[in-house]
Amino acid sequence: MGACQKDFESAVNQVKLLKKDPGNEVKLKLYALYKQATEGPCNTPKPGLFDLINKAKWDAWNALGNLPKETARQNYVDLVSGLRSSSDSSSQVKSEADKKRAGYDTLVITSEDCITKIMLNRPAKKNALTTQMYREIMLALEAASKDDSTITVFTGNGDYYSSGNDLTNFTDIPPGGIEEKAKNSAILLRDFVDCFIDFPKPLVAVVNGPAVGIAVTILGLFDLVYASDRATFHTPFSHLGQTPEGCSSYTFPKIMGPAKAVEMLIFGKKLTAGEAYAQGLVTEVFPDSTFQKEVWTRLKAYSKLSQNAMHISKQIIRNHEKEKLHAINAEESRILQERWLSDECMNAVMDFFSRKAKL
Numbered sequence: 001m002g003a004c005q006k007d008f009e010s011a012v013n014q015v016k017l018l019k020k021d022p023g024n025e026v027k028l029k030l031y032a033l034y035k036q037a038t039e040g041p042c043n044t045p046k047p048g049l050f051d052l053i054n055k056a057k058w059d060a061w062n063a064l065g066n067l068p069k070e071t072a073r074q075n076y077v078d079l080v081s082g083l084r085s086s087s088d089s090s091s092q093v094k095s096e097a098d099k100k101r102a103g104y105d106t107l108v109i110t111s112e113d114c115i116t117k118i119m120l121n122r123p124a125k126k127n128a129l130t131t132q133m134y135r136e137i138m139l140a141l142e143a144a145s146k147d148d149s150t151i152t153v154f155t156g157n158g159d160y161y162s163s164g165n166d167l168t169n170f171t172d173i174p175p176g177g178i179e180e181k182a183k184n185s186a187i188l189l190r191d192f193v194d195c196f197i198d199f200p201k202p203l204v205a206v207v208n209g210p211a212v213g214i215a216v217t218i219l220g221l222f223d224l225v226y227a228s229d230r231a232t233f234h235t236p237f238s239h240l241g242q243t244p245e246g247c248s249s250y251t252f253p254k255i256m257g258p259a260k261a262v263e264m265l266i267f268g269k270k271l272t273a274g275e276a277y278a279q280g281l282v283t284e285v286f287p288d289s290t291f292q293k294e295v296w297t298r299l300k301a302y303s304k305l306s307q308n309a310m311h312i313s314k315q316i317i318r319n320h321e322k323e324k325l326h327a328i329n330a331e332e333s334r335i336l337q338e339r340w341l342s343d344e345c346m347n348a349v350m351d352f353f354s355r356k357a358k359l
């Protein structure tokens, strides 16, 4: 039986009494279901690119498509009921999420010595990027662009930097179907990459281990890339029926020349850290045993340099290409939206999961 208006109103009140912050993804789901249950399908204008929070809310609501109001009401009540039972059973235990900077479930963000560090934090999944993670990274970049740090650093927790897009993003299909998912994912990808193109402060990647897919391509938009000698750089797009993103169709040929870019982006050649350094993708390689110590000593020294001079220098170096990069990003995202619906891509994703199932 569907939830009645009274159940729904009671669930709305219970949300305000939750003991534990349910995290951004759940809050977005609650928001979207609430709007759908009370107002029906989203038909308000889409917020601007830099209005990140309202845009994330709009995306979440819009993703519900034509879900009937009654179903949204029931889903809201079910979600709140699940949150209440998990919060009751875990209230004694301080969860991992509580220890992190509030509001991020998939990242650990710290600020020290004028450096904001954004650490990808799904080590058991090799820091594969879920849709929640893409959104949290955008929010973290927005916050870092405004905080008083001089430098922003990305790194990964565990043995991987990141294994790229989480392939479960392909299996989590909403009621609107795969076409709608592909459309929304292309918007998400475009917005995600735009945040890197526009990021105003020096952006540093501390590549602690292997990097795959979008975790590699986006490096072309970073200002410094430091790599452990354990790191590798792999863009297996053709193996996955996919095509380059992160503006790499432009930045990689520019950085390493077309011949080497083609080896990586079309043929999926995996580079060692030394090879990536030789091609100009990596600024410097360090032995893994001293990697953290050497890199952070260097970054702490850099972070004391004049903040304004560094930011203005970055604008001078990057600004004249921004428009071009945005156009390339839009085109790469548009092409991928089609690719994701192809049999080649679907079969490659299924292969990954069926190989896992056989192990």
Ligand SMILES: CCCCCCCCCCC/C=C/C(=O)SCCNC(=O)CCNC(=O)[C@H](O)C(C)(C)COP(=O)(O)OP(=O)(O)OC[C@H]1O[C@@H](n2cnc3c(N)ncnc32)[C@H](O)[C@@H]1OP(=O)(O)O
Pocket (backbone or CB within 6 Å): 124, 125, 126, 128, 129, 163, 164, 165, 166, 167, 168, 169, 170, 178, 181, 182, 185, 188, 189, 212, 213, 214, 215, 236, 237, 240, 242, 245, 340, 352, 356
């Ligand atoms: C309808 C359209 C929706 C699309 C939504 C798209 C949103 C934007 C997309 C932007 C475009 C991005 C493109 C890319 O990034 S392409 C690259 C994608 N990545 C991969 O293909 C890597 C896949 N993973 C692997 O090949 C291996 O896991 C890896 C070599 C990374 C490590 O192997 P190893 O044997 O050492 O470890 P495991 O495989 O056992 O991994 C441990 C657990 O982690 C899970 N895992 C790892 N990586 C991923 C991943 N990328 N996606 C999902 N899951 C991943 C793995 O399954 C293991 O999990 P279990 O312990 O539960 O088995």
